Amino acid sequence: MNSINSKWIYLFALSIIWGSSFILIKKSLLGLTAYQLGALRVIISGFFLLIFGYSTLKTIKKSDWKWIAISGLIGSFVPSFFFAIAETEIDSAVVSILNSLVPLNTILIGFAVFKITSTKRQMFGVIIGFIGTVMLILKGADLNPNQNYLYAIFVILSTLMYATNINIVKRHLQHVKPLTIATGSFASIIIPGIIVLLFTGFFSVETFVNPKFKIAMVYTVILSLFCTALALVLFNKLVHMSTPVFASSVTFVMPIVALILGFLDGESFSLLQGIAGIIILLGVYLSHKRQKKSS
Template sequence: MKPRDIQELLLLAAIWGASFLFMRLGAHQFGPLPMAAMRVSGACLLLLPLLAQRGRLGELRSAWRPLLVVGVLNSALPFALYAYAALSITAGLSSILNATTPLWGALVAWAWLSQALTRWRLLGLAVGFGGVVFLAWDQASFKPGGSGWAILACLLATFCYGIAANASKRWLSHISPLSVATGSQLGAALLLAGPAFVYWPSETPGLQAWISVALLALLCSGIAYILYFRLMQRIGPANTVAVTFLIPVFAVLWGALFLAEAFTLHMAAGCAIVLLGTALAVGLLPRKT
């Protein structure tokens, strides 16, 4: 990779790592559904003019059904689930659980698209999900005040991401990446509008919460998607997936700096196990000589 590509990969990881911080800062005042709705609606405000400028709005009409499905699985559900998780678990733990996304993607590709799993990838799935069990073993309490439901919400969100990635590959490979990003955000915004209205907070959120949602929408969704798809085109999916390994680093850093969140030895060990399993599952390890 060129230095510019490495810089953009680090920038993308820093932005997506910050998304877990912004959710922690805004979820308690907005609530999960309104926060998710505001996030995707704001992203649409940035992405739609870009798509119109490139003359690709017609792609939204021609592929609206699969875009709607991907919007549900890649934005509406995961964003709401992560916002729910942010009510009770740290940004660092959420980001580590987010790193299981490629594991689910490999599993869904095997079950749905008949993509073969080598022995190394099977080992990676076992190691990765073993890391999740290790992380959640002492924390997944389903009693009031426990974090069990939040951990399950993060895993369900990553499962949705895994399905969405394979759905995009199967149904949307013929349209531009920017159209997929814009159409999925638009579909999610339309679907979340009703629930957001019903669950809109009775008390007006404070300035910090509004700023957090604005940064989630414009920075962590709109600009991040542009960076992500540009990297996909320049360095390919195999290299771009490296962002998965960098996101927890930045999420833990932002959580420690701005929320005084602790990063324990137990979390560090669990993170290492999850990332090792992910590297095996996506074929980054072992390297062929």
């Protein structure tokens, strides 16, 4: 199997896995608080990765640990909490569309921080995507007054962190194996995750007597093992075999998966929100479309 076919297979698999993560977060929050979910996601994923990748930690050079720790912090730790907090107020389908800003932010971060040049078409795509984001948030706030769309900022901040992480992995950790990056990044954040969990009241009687606690834990374990641990290894592999912008385009299919699952779960989604989502994806498409070579 050549690398071109491989990267598309990885992209499609990740779209399905990550696309289902938004509804799993929503279901987990039925029996857990946002901070409990974020901490558990880090801890469970960390232990799972350490079981399978502990032996790879010795291969990490001292100079690489800084970037791996940063990758763990901005690529997994903070977003685990931010997405959970956002979904306490916003439907999972809307969150998934906002997550589509990752490719656009990858271009912006690459240009501003890592001095990666961008074309006029890419910058135009970023502007289109921004317009769609504003529409999605404003129309959503009008049509769903019971939802607090100010919480969209948590998703937007997470997309900026994801975009920065993608560029870091490509620029500074290209020589490190995907499983090693994933294991090392979670090894650096698992202790902070445990500390946060201790202060969330997770071990109180009120948590365990909640009738929805057990099923919430089932969803959390599935979310942690597949949508976090396994997905992170696959994503790091995709970043290695492709470009940062291509890897971030996993968000093309994710909203479709999330919208279907959200609809099946009874979430409402208006035509105007759908148009706003299409505008965002159009911006992502324009930012990815290559300029034709002149003959």
